[in-house]
Amino acid sequence: MAAGATYVPIATQTLGSSASSVTFNSISQGFTDLVVVSSIKPSSSASGYGPSFQINGDTGSNYSYTLIYGNGSSAGSIRASSINYARYGSGGSTSTLEADVTHIMNYSNTTTYKTILARFSQPSADTGAFVNLWRNTAAITSLTFYGNDGGSIAAGSTFTLYGISAA
Amino acid sequence: MPILGVIDSGKSGHLVTNNYSSIATVTLASTGTITFSSIPNTYTHLQIRGITSLSNWVQIGLNGTTGGSYTYHELRGNGSSASASSSINVEGLMALGAGTTGYTAFVTDLLDYANVNKYKTVRTLYGSDQNGSGNVGFTSNLYQSTSAINSITFYQNSYASLPVGTTIALYGIK
Numbered sequence: 109m110a111a112g113a114t115y116v117p118i119a120t121q122t123l124g125s126s127a128s129s130v131t132f133n134s135i136s137q138g139f140t141d142l143v144v145v146s147s148i149k150p151s152s153s154a155s156g157y158g159p160s161f162q163i164n165g166d167t168g169s170n171y172s173y174t175l176i177y178g179n180g181s182s183a184g185s186i187r188a189s190s191i192n193y194a195r196y197g198s199g200g201s202t203s204t205l206e207a208d209v210t211h212i213m214n215y216s217n218t219t220t221y222k223t224i225l226a227r228f229s230q231p232s233a234d235t236g237a238f239v240n241l242w243r244n245t246a247a248i249t250s251l252t253f254y255g256n257d258g259g260s261i262a263a264g265s266t267f268t269l270y271g272i273s274a275a
Numbered sequence: 276m277p278i279l280g281v282i283d284s285g286k287s288g289h290l291v292t293n294n295y296s297s298i299a300t301v302t303l304a305s306t307g308t309i310t311f312s313s314i315p316n317t318y319t320h321l322q323i324r325g326i327t328s329l330s331n332w333v334q335i336g337l338n339g340t341t342g343g344s345y346t347y348h349e350l351r352g353n354g355s356s357a358s359a360s361s362s363i364n365v366e367g368l369m370a371l372g373a374g375t376t377g378y379t380a381f382v383t384d385l386l387d388y389a390n391v392n393k394y395k396t397v398r399t400l401y402g403s404d405q406n407g408s409g410n411v412g413f414t415s416n417l418y419q420s421t422s423a424i425n426s427i428t429f430y431q432n433s434y435a436s437l438p439v440g441t442t443i444a445l446y447g448i449k
Contacts, residue, residue: 114446115295140300140444141324172406176352183359185352189407211400213326213380214442223326223380225402225411236352239402239411241377272324274300274444 114273139271142212148265150255158199177236194240196226199256200233215248300444306436312426316389318447323383325443329372332432351412370401379403388424
């Protein structure tokens with residue numbers, strides 16, 4: 109079996125001050141999967157939902173997710189359908205950074221909807237995972253990340269985008 | 276929502292190391308199983324990344340071993356509740372598909388696969404959302420053999436075929 113080196117860092121953004129969002133734009137189509145590793149805290153507490161992201165600037169109700177979580181005393185699972193964002197993080201603390209890893213599978217495929225796995229760990233609140241579905245067959249060329257309720261992300265948060273190429 | 280940071284990620288020239296390498300990929304053009312054989316033992320861990328439209332369990336078999344050589348633990352959320360289960364001396368169930376609207380995705384780590392002094396642990400994050408149904412969860416499988424892993428086969432549960440379009444990629448981690 110031939111092996112080729114991959115898992116390429118594409119871009120990194122570290123927030124020196126609070127930002128309304130973080131965007132990776134003009135994403136190369138030369139990989140198979142994308143991985144976003146983020147260390148984040150939202151600027152404000154959630155009144156509705158936690159950290160979210162949108163794909164290709166799509167603000168339509170074309171997203172859905174299933175979540176499993178544990179908060180130290182119980183485990184649960186919830187779902188949201190036909191909403192206008194996908195999820196990647198807990199958002200359970202505005203003072204402690206959470207670690208999130210988001211896997212965007214087969215992102216350049218133009219014949220299937222996109223499935224995105226996201227694993228989050230917020231040491232002050234909870235841990236768990238999302239599976240997101242974006243009901244669109246377009247190749248993914250941009251990703252925009254938000255804090256709680258579609259709001260801002262606090263200073264000190266970092267996002268790194270990686271590309272993985274299959275043989 | 277305004278966009279603050281816009282990064283051109285289409286640039287080239289990034290350092291690529293050999294610490295994470297693509298070994299092989301298979302996409303099924305017809306129904307069948309997928310086998311990676313003659314896996315080199317030059318890595319420390321293996322990672323498997325896959326998608327499938329299967330509405331059933333994806334099952335893993337190591338070194339051609341079939342039957343109840345695996346133990347299994349699972350934590351699963353179905354959108355309304357979380358559940359956990361386990362079993363011993365069973366097949367290697369690793370990811371549960373939920374439908375064909377959205378593909379099931381899984382990321383599996385096969386840790387210390389070339390070590391000949393211990394049983395092997397396989398852990399998986401998987402999920403399948405269908406906009407109104409679906410599952411997300413974690414599984415761990417213990418392969419009760421000290422042999423180095425040199426082949427991996429993927430099936431539908433009970434050694435059945437996987438659907439067309441199933442894609443599974445194997446990576447080595449130094």
